[in-house]
Amino acid sequence: MTKDYLxxxxxxxxxxxxxxxxxxxxxxxxxxxxxSCGYAFxxxxxxxxxLxxxxxxxxxxxxxxxxxxxxISINKKGKKNIYYILKYLFLNKSNSKVKQKHNAPVDSNGNIPVEGQMHVEEIINTKEHEEVIKITGFNKKQADELLKAADKKVDKIVQAFEYSKSKGKxxxxxxxxxxxxxxxxxxxKRETNRVEKHKLKFYNFEQRHYNYDKLEKGLLGWDNNINISECIL
Structure with missing residues (x-):
């Protein structure tokens, strides 16, 4: 099924x-x-x-x-809304009998690969799709759309997915x-720098050194003449 935008x-x-x-x-x-789902989400x-x-x-x-x-009608699915379009949902049925054009790359001799033969570009794409599917849990079609949007950069997809997870979406x-x-x-990078800056600010103090012999006597009351501040070196 395809959507009829016109x-x-x-x-x-x-x-x-x-x-x-x-x-x-x-x-x-x-x-x-x-x-495929029959709704927008x-x-x-x-x-x-x-908007x-x-x-x-x-x-x-x-x-x-x-x-x-x-x-439209709106239903809840967990914490998210799903939207059913009730009016003007024009869909075209795809014709499965139409012969698909073979667009596989030719081999080194300029010939179309025989059945079962795979071109190196197809193998790379398959690996990229599998990696995206494994990391995100999305289906193959969705993985394909993400790869197109990210110029086939899996690391960019991973970053976007992890960022989305951190936002709960x-x-x-x-x-x-x-x-x-x-x-x-x-x-x-900005978030990492903010966290590191916060850590540095928290730990940015000089450790104090004490005369532990005096400190012990003062705390245990063995010498009432000792002031705790005098124990700091």
Whole structure:
């Protein structure tokens, strides 16, 4: 199944029951609609970013309006919302009988590899996909999207995934958003420097040295003439 963006956009463009912001939010939900799952599940942070607002209340108000007007329904899945599109969900059925074009790289002789033969680029891609799937737990299609967004840099995906986990939002849509919109390496470096600076500040004092013989006598009351401050060397 594939999404028909043209039909969708033409339909909401002609819908006078939607204001501009509602139309745009519905379009964002359509963008994040997963045809395999049958719903969209972008985090609030992504919706806020795409609508260029810092107010969660604004997103909440628009979502409730779309739900009340019958364009979407909202369900809870754990602590997250999942969104079902009830109107203008135009999907095209893929034709499985269409012969796929062979786009495998040719071998060193310029010939298409025989069945079962793999090109070195395909092997590298397979290893990268497996590594991303193993680290994130996402499926192959999602791993492919992340690799495209990260220019096939697995370390960049790992950084985005770990950053997302630290924020309690290790879901595919947010990880992809982080890769596309944030400089994760700089954020991690900044956080590391902040922690190290805090440690240095905490331990930045000179150790005191005592005359332990005097200190013992003073603390045990063996010599009442000893002042504790006199025990510091």
């Amino acid at each position: 039909k969708f956009r033409n339909s909401i463009k002609e819908d006078t029951n939607l204001n501009l912001e509602e139309s745009y939010l519905l379009e964002v939900l359509f963008d994040y609609y997963n045809t 972008p985090p609030y942070e992504i919706l806020m970013h795409d 260029k607002t810092k107010r969660r209340a604004k997103i909440s108000k628009l979502l409730k309006s779309l739900e009340k007007k019958g364009y 290790a879901v595919f849509a947010y990880v992809r958003w982080c890769i596309k919109n944030l400089d994760i390496a700089s954020l991690i």
